[in-house]
Amino acid sequence: MPEGRQPILELQGITKSFGGVEALRGVDFALSPGEIHGLVGENGAGKSTLMKIIAGVHTEFSGRFLIDGQETHFRSARDAHSAGIAMVHQELSVAPDLTVAENVFLGNQPTNRLGLVQWRRMAREAGEQLARFGIDVDPMSRLGDLPIGLQQLIEIARVLFSGARIVILDEPTSALSPPEVERLFATLRRLRAEGTAIVFISHFIEDILRVSDTVTVFRNGRKVAETASAATSKGALIEAMIGRGGEALEHSYSDDLMLPRPADSSVVLKVDQLSLARSLKDISFEARAGEVLGIYGFMGCGQQELSRILFGKLKPDAGTLAVEGKPKTFASTAAARRAGVALVPESRRAMLFHQEPVYKNISISILDRISALLLKPAQERDIAQRQVEQLQIRPPVVGLDLGMLSGGNQQKVALAKWLTYPPKLLVLCEPTRGMDVGAKNDVINIVRDLRAKGLAIIVLSTEPETVLSLADRILVLKRGALVREFSNEPVSKDRLLEAA
Amino acid sequence: MASSETAPAARQRARGLAPFLRSQMRNIAPFLTLIFLSGFFALASPSFATLDNLGNILTQVSVTGVIAVGLTFVILCAEIDLSIASIANVTGIAVAYFTVQESYVNIPNIPLPGIAAILLAILLCAALGLVNALGLTVIGIPSFIMTLAMMQIAAGISALLVRGQIAYKVPDVITTLGSGSIGGIPWIVIVAAIMLLGGHLVLTYTRFGRYVYMVGGNREAAEYAGLNVKLILGAVMVISAVCSGIGGMLGVAHFGSAQQNEFDTYLLDSIAAVVVGGTSLFGGRGGIGNTIVGLFVLGVLNNGLDHVNIDSFLKILIRGLILLLALIINVYAQRLREKAAE
Ligand SMILES: Nc1ncnc2c1ncn2[C@@H]1O[C@H](COP(=O)(O)OP(=O)(O)OP(=O)(O)O)[C@@H](O)[C@H]1O
Ligand SMILES: [Mg+2]
Numbered sequence: 001m002p003e004g005r006q007p008i009l010e011l012q013g014i015t016k017s018f019g020g021v022e023a024l025r026g027v028d029f030a031l032s033p034g035e036i037h038g039l040v041g042e043n044g045a046g047k048s049t050l051m052k053i054i055a056g057v058h059t060e061f062s063g064r065f066l067i068d069g070q071e072t073h074f075r076s077a078r079d080a081h082s083a084g085i086a087m088v089h090q091e092l093s094v095a096p097d098l099t100v101a102e103n104v105f106l107g108n109q110p111t112n113r114l115g116l117v118q119w120r121r122m123a124r125e126a127g128e129q130l131a132r133f134g135i136d137v138d139p140m141s142r143l144g145d146l147p148i149g150l151q152q153l154i155e156i157a158r159v160l161f162s163g164a165r166i167v168i169l170d171e172p173t174s175a176l177s178p179p180e181v182e183r184l185f186a187t188l189r190r191l192r193a194e195g196t197a198i199v200f201i202s203h204f205i206e207d208i209l210r211v212s213d214t215v216t217v218f219r220n221g222r223k224v225a226e227t228a229s230a231a232t233s234k235g236a237l238i239e240a241m242i243g244r245g246g247e248a249l250e251h252s253y254s255d256d257l258m259l260p261r262p263a264d265s266s267v268v269l270k271v272d273q274l275s276l277a278r279s280l281k282d283i284s285f286e287a288r289a290g291e292v293l294g295i296y297g298f299m300g301c302g303q304q305e306l307s308r309i310l311f312g313k314l315k316p317d318a319g320t321l322a323v324e325g326k327p328k329t330f331a332s333t334a335a336a337r338r339a340g341v342a343l344v345p346e347s348r349r350a351m352l353f354h355q356e357p358v359y360k361n362i363s364i365s366i367l368d369r370i371s372a373l374l375l376k377p378a379q380e381r382d383i384a385q386r387q388v389e390q391l392q393i394r395p396p397v398v399g400l401d402l403g404m405l406s407g408g409n410q411q412k413v414a415l416a417k418w419l420t421y422p423p424k425l426l427v428l429c430e431p432t433r434g435m436d437v438g439a440k441n442d443v444i445n446i447v448r449d450l451r452a453k454g455l456a457i458i459v460l461s462t463e464p465e466t467v468l469s470l471a472d473r474i475l476v477l478k479r480g481a482l483v484r485e486f487s488n489e490p491v492s493k494d495r496l497l498e499a500a
Numbered sequence: 501m502a503s504s505e506t507a508p509a510a511r512q513r514a515r516g517l518a519p520f521l522r523s524q525m526r527n528i529a530p531f532l533t534l535i536f537l538s539g540f541f542a543l544a545s546p547s548f549a550t551l552d553n554l555g556n557i558l559t560q561v562s563v564t565g566v567i568a569v570g571l572t573f574v575i576l577c578a579e580i581d582l583s584i585a586s587i588a589n590v591t592g593i594a595v596a597y598f599t600v601q602e603s604y605v606n607i608p609n610i611p612l613p614g615i616a617a618i619l620l621a622i623l624l625c626a627a628l629g630l631v632n633a634l635g636l637t638v639i640g641i642p643s644f645i646m647t648l649a650m651m652q653i654a655a656g657i658s659a660l661l662v663r664g665q666i667a668y669k670v671p672d673v674i675t676t677l678g679s680g681s682i683g684g685i686p687w688i689v690i691v692a693a694i695m696l697l698g699g700h701l702v703l704t705y706t707r708f709g710r711y712v713y714m715v716g717g718n719r720e721a722a723e724y725a726g727l728n729v730k731l732i733l734g735a736v737m738v739i740s741a742v743c744s745g746i747g748g749m750l751g752v753a754h755f756g757s758a759q760q761n762e763f764d765t766y767l768l769d770s771i772a773a774v775v776v777g778g779t780s781l782f783g784g785r786g787g788i789g790n791t792i793v794g795l796f797v798l799g800v801l802n803n804g805l806d807h808v809n810i811d812s813f814l815k816i817l818i819r820g821l822i823l824l825l826a827l828i829i830n831v832y833a834q835r836l837r838e839k840a841a842e
Pocket of ligand 1: 043044403434
C-alpha cells in the first residue's frame, strides 16, 4: 500500500457464510487511491465473494465496512455504484440482446428533453469510447452476436470508463489475447495515475506481478499474505496460495518444448476445406486417436466457430467432416453427440444449468445411458460423486445448486459431464480458463488419461500456455485460416505468438 | 410441490428458515392465496364450505385441469400455447361430427363407430399439435405467434364442421366420462385426476420430464449437452394439443352439446391455473403440483364469487385483479429465489 495516504476503502474482520459454508473468515482488506491491488488464491478461496461484498452484491455479512473512513452498509449493487464502485464480474454479465451501444451505457443512456433515447449520440459516443480502448465494432450490432472475448472487452471498457473511484476486475484477462491484455494494462496504469483504486484478480501470476503494486493472497477464506509486488516472487505466491512448494506446478513455456513425432494411429476426425462466411476459410486437418491436437490463435480468429461446427451447433457454408471415415453433416448437437463428439465451450453460462444441482449438470449428457424411461437419481448421484471426487470439485456436494460453486469449480463441472462415458472426439475450448494452478494441473492429467484411453482430443485456446501444456501437435489459426502447423519440432510461447 | 424442488428444499432447510421460505415463495404464495380465498368465502357464505360444493368446485375445474396438464409442459419449456381452447373446441366438435346425431340436427356429418370417432378426433388434435410443433421448431416461428395462428385455424375447422349448428351426441364412453359418475364421484373428476397424476409422474420420474425442465431452465445449455431441443419442444406442443383435445371431448359431453366458441374462456383459465400455481413463465421451475394449486385457486374464486352477493359485473373485474396479483407474485418469486440462492 502506498504510504501516507488515507485508504479509500477499508474492510475489517469480514466474515461471510453461505449456510454452513464459511466463504470468508475475518478478512481485513484496505485499498488506497492510485493503487492496483492484485488478488490471488485457489478456486473457491473467497476472492469473488469478497469483491461481491464490496460491490454491494452480497449484503449480509459481519465485520466493518468503511468508505473514506465512514462506516457504510450497502443495501444493493446500486448503492455501491453511487458510491463510485464498479465491477467486472467473473461471469460475463452483459445483456446479450441489447446493442453494443446500449451495453456501454447500460442504465444511463443519453436522453433528450422528452426522455427519448438519443440513439445517434449514444452510438457515436459508445463507438468513441470503445475505439479509445482499441475496440473496432459497430455500436449498433447485437452484443450476443459477438465472440465472447469481444463481449468481455466491451464490458471491461464500460466499467473502466464509468468514472468509478474503485474499479474491481474479477479475472478480466481470461478471454483476452496478449495485445488486448497489454492495452488493458496500459489503461489500468493511466487510471492509477488519475487516482483510481483498482482491484485485479487473476490466476495468471505473472500478470499480477507485472501490473499490481500490492498482492494479497487468499487461502480457504482467509487472507494469508499481503506484500508489495516488488518484494515477492511467483514461487512465493504459489506457495502461499496452496500452502506448499509450487514451483513444479507452473511452467513458464518461454523455453523451447519438443513436440513428439505425429501419431500414426487411426484418424478419428477429418475436416476438409471447411469454410464459414467471414469466419473460416478452407480449413483442413485431421485429429487422431490418442493425440491431443492444439489449435492456437488470437481471439476472433475463428476458433469459436470451428468448435461449434464440429459439434453441430453451426453449419458450415462449404467443406466436409468425417468421423472415423464416415462423412457427417450434423443436423443438431444431438446428432454430433450420437456420432461420438463432445464439446466443452468456453462460456460456463452457456453450458451449465445454474439453478440445478451439480449432479443434474453432470448427468444431463449421459441420461440416455443410465436410464431408458425412468430416471435413476441414486445412480446419477453416484456417478456425479465419482466425478466430483476425481476432479476435486469443492465443495464436494452433488446436491448443491451449481450457481453456488466458485467460477473455477463450475468449469470443472463442465468438463466432468463428458468423462463418465468418454466420447470418441473431445473438443475443449479454453479448458483451464479460470482455474487455479493446482486445478490446471489436474486438467492436464485428466486430458493425458483420456489420451491414453485412445480419445482424439482437440484443445482450442487463446492462451499459449494452455495449448503448450496439453498438445502433441499444434495448428495456428489466423483470421480464419490455418497458417502454421507445429509437429515434431521445438515450440515455445514466442514461436506461437510469432506465427499468430 | 414439484419434486424437482424437494432436493434443494431439504438442503436449504438446514441453512435457516428465512432463506428457505424465500426460495420456496413460488410454492408457498399460491397456497396462501388458496387458504385465504377459501377462508374468506367460508366466512362470507354458509353455502360455500360444504361437501357438496367441494364436489361442484372439483367438477368445475376438471376440464381446465385436463387442458392445463399439457400447458404445464409447454410453459415449463418457456413457450406458450394459445391454441389450447380452439383445439379443445375442434376436437369436441370432431368427435360429435363422427357420431350419429338425432334427426333434427342438420349437419352433413359422417357417423362412424364410437371408437373410430374417438380415434379420429385424437388424431385431429395430435395433427394440429404437430403443425404447431413444426412451425415452432422447423420454421422457427415463435410459439406465441404460431399458436395464435393455430387458434384461428382450429376455429375455422370447427366452423366448417358444424356450420353454425349444434350437435348433441358423442360416443357413449365419452358421454359417461364427461357427465356420468361412479359411487357419487363424477367420472370427469377421476379422469382429470388421472391425467394430472400422469403428467406429474412423467415430469418428475422420466428422462423426458427431466429434459423438459432442463430445456426450460437453459435452452442453450441443453443444446450444448447434446439434447435434441427441437424434438423436446415439438413433443410438448403435441402433448399440449392432445391434452386439449381430450379436455374438449370431455367438455362437450359435460355440457351436453358441441358448438362453435364453446371453450373460449378456457384459454385464459388454463394459462391462469398454470401461472397462478407458481410455474415460472421463464421456464424450468414449477410443475403439475403447482398447477393443481392454481386450479383450486381459480375454482374457489369462480365458485366462491357465485356464493356471495355482489354485482355480477364487478365479479369479472375482481377476477382480473386477483389474477394480476398472482402474476406479480410469480415474477417476484423468481427474483426472491435468485436472492435466496445468493
Ligand atoms: N451463492 C453462493 N452460495 C453458496 N456458496 C457460495 C456462493 N458463492 C460462493 N460460494 C462458496 O464460497 C466459496 C468461495 O467462493 P468464491 O466464488 O469467492 O471463490 P473464488 O476465490 O472466486 O474462486 P474462483 O477462482 O474459482 O473464482 C466457495 O466454497 C463457494 O462454493
Ligand atoms: Mg471467483
